[in-house]
Amino acid sequence: MKSILAAVIAASIFYCYQSAAQEKQVSVKTLVKTSQSWDGSSLPNYPNGTPEITVLDINIPAGTTLPLHFHPVINAGVLLSGNLKVTKPNGEVLMLKAGDPIVELVNKVHTGKALGDEDVRIIVFYAGEKGKPITVKK
Numbered sequence: 001m002k003s004i005l006a007a008v009i010a011a012s013i014f015y016c017y018q019s020a021a022q023e024k025q026v027s028v029k030t031l032v033k034t035s036q037s038w039d040g041s042s043l044p045n046y047p048n049g050t051p052e053i054t055v056l057d058i059n060i061p062a063g064t065t066l067p068l069h070f071h072p073v074i075n076a077g078v079l080l081s082g083n084l085k086v087t088k089p090n091g092e093v094l095m096l097k098a099g100d101p102i103v104e105l106v107n108k109v110h111t112g113k114a115l116g117d118e119d120v121r122i123i124v125f126y127a128g129e130k131g132k133p134i135t136v137k138k
Helices: 002-025
Strands: 051-060 076-082 081-088 095-098 101-103 111-115 120-129
Touching: 081 120
Parallel strands: none
Antiparallel strands: 051 120, 076 101, 076 120, 081 095, 081 111
C-alpha cells in the first residue's frame, strides 16, 4: 500500500512539474518593424565602411532636457522606465512611456526631456560605422 501511495504521489508531482514546465514557453513580440524613423522619414542606407554596433543603456534624470543633437546613424531603442518627450525644432513631438519603442531620427536635430518625477531609462541600439560618431551635439 505504501509503495502504491508513493507511486501516486510521485506521479502527481511529476505531472504537476511537467504541466508547469510546458506552460513556460518562449514568446516573441515585435515592438516595431519599419524602414522609417518616428517622424515618417525614410531611414538611410547602411554605411559602406566597417559596421559597428553600439548598445547603450541611457539614464536621463527626471526633469533633464538633453541638448540639441543628431544621430548620423540608424538607431532604435525601447524605453524601460519614465516618460520621454522628443522634440524637433519645428515643434513636432513624440511622447514615449515605459515599454514604447522608438526608431530615432537620422541626421535630424532634436532634443529630449525626461518628464515627471521618474528618471528615464532607455536601451538604444546604434548601427554605425567603425570610427564614426553615433551622436553629435549641435
